[in-house]
Amino acid sequence: MREIAAMMPAQKLYQRIAEDIAAAIAEGRFAPGARLPSERDLAEEFAVSRPTIREAMIALEMRGLVEARKGSGIYVTQAPPSREDAEAELDVGAFELIEARTLFEGEAAALAAASIDAETLTELRHLLEVMEHDADAPEAVDADRRFHLAIAAATGNTLIRSAIETLWDVRERSPLCIRMFAQARREGVMPRVAEHRLILEALEAHEPQAAREAMRSHLRRVTTDLLDATRLELMKQAEADFDAQRSRVVARTGL
The missing domain is CATH 1.20.120.530 (GntR ligand-binding domain-like)
Structure with a gap:
């Protein structure tokens, strides 16, 4: 994940981080369902601020690559699309x-x-x-x-x-x-x-x-x-996903 310096200088910092994480997902370093490191750990790893990591996470969420789970963290949902499609979706944070x-x-x-x-x-x-x-x-x-x-x-x-x-x-x-x-x-x-x-x-x-x-x-x-x-938006989305999943379980089990 540290090899972001070789990427195009025209990219925004959070874009480079998002692309590096997306590449790690594509390479299988983070498989679908895997939990990403915490914001604090990622900020230390990339030597950037937590707001920059937050922008990268939101960009990945917009692309459907990650999701927040209540009380747990950010998880990979799927492999990334092609690089061309990914770059078109990222912008200034x-x-x-x-x-x-x-x-x-x-x-x-x-x-x-x-x-x-x-x-x-x-x-x-x-x-x-x-x-x-x-x-x-x-x-x-x-x-x-x-x-x-x-x-x-x-x-x-x-x-x-x-x-x-x-x-x-x-x-x-x-x-x-x-x-x-x-x-x-x-x-x-x-x-x-x-x-x-x-x-x-x-x-x-x-x-x-x-x-x-x-x-x-x-x-x-x-x-x-x-x-x-x-932060509250991510938490609310995670709670909504949890409630939806719970409703499906209840409906299937008849509880």
């Missing part, structure tokens, strides 16, 4: 996206704080009110995007704004990202108004370091929410 957003948007917030104008601050206050009114509404999700892009535009640098807008576009187009954020919404994870307010307050005070830290803190919290949401 939410954890990778947020890592990039933290880098770009943290610095963008700091830069914007130095020169943001009154008109943009008024716009940000309005968007915050939209998010505050009904965090579950589509308008609030759109306001969340517009809030972050308005800050990017306030830097006065078109390349920074374009880069951050591209990251948000990836969030809305990547199948893996869409799935992970949908899981988070099902678990009640919505735009965090209080954290956005702290960002706005730092911008109003024209304090670059405070704006940078407020943005980074917000995005770190999003990462934590996603970790919790995807």
Whole structure:
């Protein structure tokens, strides 16, 4: 499993890990029904973070290669499809996206704080009110995007704004990202108004370091929410599978 360095550099890190595990399954190192090592063990083996392993597991789950079992772990369900089909199904994951957003948007917030104008601050206050009114509404999700892009535009640098807008576009187009954020919404994870307010307050005070830290803190919290949401999703799927299997057994035995 360690021989991931020789794979194509254009691949995302979690993709390379997913492909390496899929190859191990195809080679018979993990047969159908076999339990995969724990997230912690895989993270140590590949020398990556647990969020990266989580993205790889979700990608493999989307391809139907693994499944979660209640109180037990992640198990192999079948041999992988052809490599061409596998690559078409993998895309950017939410954890990778947020890592990039933290880098770009943290610095963008700091830069914007130095020169943001009154008109943009008024716009940000309005968007915050939209998010505050009904965090579950589509308008609030759109306001969340517009809030972050308005800050990017306030830097006065078109390349920074374009880069951050591209990251948000990836969030809305990547199948893996869409799935992970949908899981988070099902678990009640919505735009965090209080954290956005702290960002706005730092911008109003024209304090670059405070704006940078407020943005980074917000995005770190999003990462934590996603970790919790995807873990709960795997647990719920395992419980549903267990209940379905139990129902079949009960029906066959007449108990």
